[in-house]
Amino acid sequence: MRWADAFIAADWGTTNRRAYLLDGDGNCVDEFEDDKGILSVGKDGFGKDGFGKDGFGKAVGQIRERLGDKPLLLAGMVGSNRGWIEAPYVPCPAGLDDLTAALVWPEEGRTAIVPGVSLVDPDEADVMRGEEVQLLGAFAAGLVSPDALVCHPGTHNKWARLLGGKIARFMTVMTGELFNLLKGHSILSDLLSRPVEPDEAFAHGVRHALANDCLTAELFKIRARVLLGQANAEDASSYGSGLLIGTDVRTGLREGSDSEIVVMGRPELTRLYAEALRIAGRQPREVDGERAFLAGARKIVELIDERS
Amino acid sequence: MRWADAFIAADWGTTNRRAYLLDGDGNCVDEFEDDKGILSVGKDGFGKDGFGKDGFGKAVGQIRERLGDKPLLLAGMVGSNRGWIEAPYVPCPAGLDDLTAALVWPEEGRTAIVPGVSLVDPDEADVMRGEEVQLLGAFAAGLVSPDALVCHPGTHNKWARLLGGKIARFMTVMTGELFNLLKGHSILSDLLSRPVEPDEAFAHGVRHALANDCLTAELFKIRARVLLGQANAEDASSYGSGLLIGTDVRTGLREGSDSEIVVMGRPELTRLYAEALRIAGRQPREVDGERAFLAGARKIVELIDERS
Numbered sequence: 001m002r003w004a005d006a007f008i009a010a011d012w013g014t015t016n017r018r019a020y021l022l023d024g025d026g027n028c029v030d031e032f033e034d035d036k037g038i039l040s041v042g043k044d045g046f047g048k049d050g051f052g053k054d055g056f057g058k059a060v061g062q063i064r065e066r067l068g069d070k071p072l073l074l075a076g077m078v079g080s081n082r083g084w085i086e087a088p089y090v091p092c093p094a095g096l097d098d099l100t101a102a103l104v105w106p107e108e109g110r111t112a113i114v115p116g117v118s119l120v121d122p123d124e125a126d127v128m129r130g131e132e133v134q135l136l137g138a139f140a141a142g143l144v145s146p147d148a149l150v151c152h153p154g155t156h157n158k159w160a161r162l163l164g165g166k167i168a169r170f171m172t173v174m175t176g177e178l179f180n181l182l183k184g185h186s187i188l189s190d191l192l193s194r195p196v197e198p199d200e201a202f203a204h205g206v207r208h209a210l211a212n213d214c215l216t217a218e219l220f221k222i223r224a225r226v227l228l229g230q231a232n233a234e235d236a237s238s239y240g241s242g243l244l245i246g247t248d249v250r251t252g253l254r255e256g257s258d259s260e261i262v263v264m265g266r267p268e269l270t271r272l273y274a275e276a277l278r279i280a281g282r283q284p285r286e287v288d289g290e291r292a293f294l295a296g297a298r299k300i301v302e303l304i305d306e307r308s
Numbered sequence: 309m310r311w312a313d314a315f316i317a318a319d320w321g322t323t324n325r326r327a328y329l330l331d332g333d334g335n336c337v338d339e340f341e342d343d344k345g346i347l348s349v350g351k352d353g354f355g356k357d358g359f360g361k362d363g364f365g366k367a368v369g370q371i372r373e374r375l376g377d378k379p380l381l382l383a384g385m386v387g388s389n390r391g392w393i394e395a396p397y398v399p400c401p402a403g404l405d406d407l408t409a410a411l412v413w414p415e416e417g418r419t420a421i422v423p424g425v426s427l428v429d430p431d432e433a434d435v436m437r438g439e440e441v442q443l444l445g446a447f448a449a450g451l452v453s454p455d456a457l458v459c460h461p462g463t464h465n466k467w468a469r470l471l472g473g474k475i476a477r478f479m480t481v482m483t484g485e486l487f488n489l490l491k492g493h494s495i496l497s498d499l500l501s502r503p504v505e506p507d508e509a510f511a512h513g514v515r516h517a518l519a520n521d522c523l524t525a526e527l528f529k530i531r532a533r534v535l536l537g538q539a540n541a542e543d544a545s546s547y548g549s550g551l552l553i554g555t556d557v558r559t560g561l562r563e564g565s566d567s568e569i570v571v572m573g574r575p576e577l578t579r580l581y582a583e584a585l586r587i588a589g590r591q592p593r594e595v596d597g598e599r600a601f602l603a604g605a606r607k608i609v610e611l612i613d614e615r616s
Contacts, residue, residue, distance in 0.1 A: 089536075118536055125533040156495075156528055172528040174494075181489040186482075187464075213521035214559040216552070220464055220480040225433040228397070228426055244524070251522040 002305045007071040009297035010063060011130060012078035013037050021067040026298040030067050038083045056084035060111060073297050075114040076130035079104065089118035089127055095166040096136045096296065100303040109308070114300065119169055126172050131158050134289050137296020138264060139165045143287045148260045151252055151277070152289070153269035155180070159252035171255065175248045176269075179241060188222055191236035198275040201235035205242020206249070206276045215247045241272065249276045265289040310613045315379040317605035318371060319438060320386035321345050329375040334606040338375055346391045364392035368419060381605050383422040384438035387412065397426035397435055403474040404444045404604065408611040417616070422608065427477055434480050439466050442597050445604020446572060447473045451595050456568045459560055459585070460597070461577040463488070467560035479563065483556040484577075487549060496530055499544035506583040509543035513550020514557070514584045523555045549580065557584045573597040 004026075010019040015037035021030040041055040060072065079087035087104040094117045103112040116129030131152050138144045139162060146165040152158040155177050160170040183192040196202065208218065222240050225231035231239065261277060263270040264287040277284040312334075318327040323345035329338040349363040368380065387395035395412040402425045411420040424437030439460050446452045447470060454473040460466040463485045468478040491500040504510065516526065530548050533539035539547065569585060571578040572595040585592040 118532075120536055120538070125529050125536050125538050127532045127535055171525050172532070173522075173525045174527050175524055177494055178486075178524060178527075181493055185489055185493055186485055214481075214562075215523065216483055216486060216555060217479050217481045217559050219482045219486075221433050224426075224435045224480070227435055228428055228433050230428070230433050247524060251525050254522075 003071045003301040004305050007301050008067050009073045011293055012074055012076045014039055014077045019063050019067055020294060022298060028294055032066055038077050072111045075133045079113040079115060080129055085113060087113045087115035089116045092119050093166040093168045096140060096299050097303060100300050117167055126170055128158055133296035134264060134292040135160050135167055138287055138292035140299040141295035143292060144262045145260050148262050149256055151263045151273055153265045153273050157248055159255050161255050173248045173251055175244050179244050191222060191233060192240050194237040196238050196241040198272055199238050202238040202242040203279055205239040206246035206279045209243045209246025210250050210280055218243050245272055245276045249280050262287050264292055311379045311609040312613050315609050316375050317381045319601055320382050320384045322347055322385045327371050327375055328602060330606060336602055340374055346385050380419045381609060383441045387421040387423060388437055393421060395421045395423035397424045400427050401474040401476045404607050405611060408608050425475055434478055436466055441604035442572060442600040443468050443475055446595055446600035448607040449603035451600060452570045453568050456570050457564055459571045459581055461573045461581050465556055467563050469563050481556045481559055483552045487552050499530060499541060500548050502545040504546050504549040506580055507546050510546040510550040511587055513547040514554035514587045517551045517554025518558050518588055526551050553580055553584045557588050570595050572600055
């Protein structure tokens with residue numbers, strides 16, 4: 001049986017998982033998302049849902065009950081040391097063929113876990129797990145050029161430099177997590193509770209961050225400006241997000257400013273990063289992350305078929 | 309009755325308060341600290357301790373029960389909009405005479421609240437409340453020169469530039485709060501749980517931060533380095549603190565690099581900042597914050613006596 005005839009691809013993260021059934025043409029014909037992230041699955045004990053000793057085996061069975069008894073390609077934190085079986089990182093430069101060669105097989109020929117990618121050299125160290133399928137899938141589907149600079153916003157934003165269609169190097173910026181920490185637990189909590197919009201307050205924050213490198217000082221001023229009547233409390237959330245994303249963009253653009261820039265991921269985040277990049281004088285393209293993920297999964301499955 | 313003959317000075321913060329009884333020579337002869345910060349006192353309702361409708365009045369009575377029925381000078385968040393009575397900020401440049409002229413009197417002639425200090429100009433906005441007594445007290449006591457650059461670490465680190473013995477300008481950096489957020493709630497929580505020491509890992513973090521302006525990217529690498537075997541988990545806390553404090557020092561030294569630098573506050577924090585400043589090539593002096601606070605309170609009280 002060829003995998004490419006019909007298979008399931010799942011992006012299995014820390015708190016959520018999303019699974020897709022793809023037909024022989026690579027089209028998604030069924031899908032579901034739920035909150036059974038890896039932390040809700042008991043590895044050798046008792047998950048929230050009582051999966052018991054073989055938590056991941058049963059959690060995988062559940063996916064097949066929903067989408068059919070098909071070959072299953074798993075990506076994301078399910079391959080981490082907190083997941084099902086650890087799939088060691090593939091070092092840069094990494095392409096889809098490298099990922100395929102390093103798949104880990106919990107069920108031989110039937111269920112595979114995609115490894116993450118690492119960057120290791122004397123001065124750098126970084127890891128990704130989950131984004132690699134999207135990044136390389138976007139190239140496989142012709143959505144990005146082989147040497148693009150790709151920005152992938154999320155809890156941990158990734159700036160990835162492709163060279164010849166492989167991930168040559170990348171950098172993680174903790175922007176999303178920092179914003180959530182500040183919103184959830186800091187002295188700025190009240191001020192950051194409103195929805196973020198790519199409005200003039202956001203642009204102000206971006207411009208300020210592009211021109212200054214003192215984020216940790218600028219954060220407190222969000223509160224000071226409101227206390228002193230220099231800014232409206234209603235603008236604080238967009239301004240603060242602009243500061244953080246502007247800092248992120250300033251950092252990321254050091255990866256190279258002469259190539260195509262693509263922002264890929266969930267539209268509610270990519271529109272903010274795309275706006276910040278435009279303020280920085282760039283012309284980014286936005287690519288839907290789900291489409292790229294499906295293209296990457298499909299290409300890996302074709303490579304599995306070629307090798308078997 | 310002259311205040312300076314005997315009075316109580318209290319540093320009343322958000323979560324704690326510390327009160328001192330000073331004799332006619334300005335020596336502390338009795339003191340106590342407890343967890344009755346302003347958030348535990350019900351302003352117009354019900355504090356944790358059942359102070360009732362006049363929460364702060366009763367909480368102040370408690371101070372006098374402990375230390376005697378003396379005039380009382382209150383500093384810190386007790387004068388904020390979440391405290392007893394709001395004492396409006398005094399704009400820079402601010403000296404002890406300016407603070408004394410702007411005292412707010414909940415009980416005329418008997419209980420005074422010291423205002424905070426604000427920095428307002430078209431490009432800057434910042435506030436402090438509590439640190440001003442220490443900063444100006446250190447000058448009044450001859451502990452710092454009239455034009456010193458003073459670093460005051462805490463949840464919100466302050467870099468204050470004195471000119472002619474007044475606070476000319478200042479900047480708040482959220483270093484302490486950010487470290488606590490990352491330690492308490494982030495993907496780095498486990499790694500940041502060990503005590504921070506000014507060791508080689510700390511110095512490594514400081515040097516890296518002094519040479520690079522990408523803190524939000526470096527934070528994630530704390531985890532990546534450990535995952536990839538480039539760093540020991542045991543060093544992560546000191547290294548991470550070094551990154552944050554090094555970033556803080558890089559930012560603060562822009563306030564001027566040609567003057568005396570003093571680090572003032574709690575010794576467990578001042579020793580870290582002093583070490584980071586030495587790595588940056590400076591020769592900071594450490595000043596005990598409590599001693600400076602008492603000197604500042606004493607000087608304000610002398611000014612009260614002169615005015616009455």
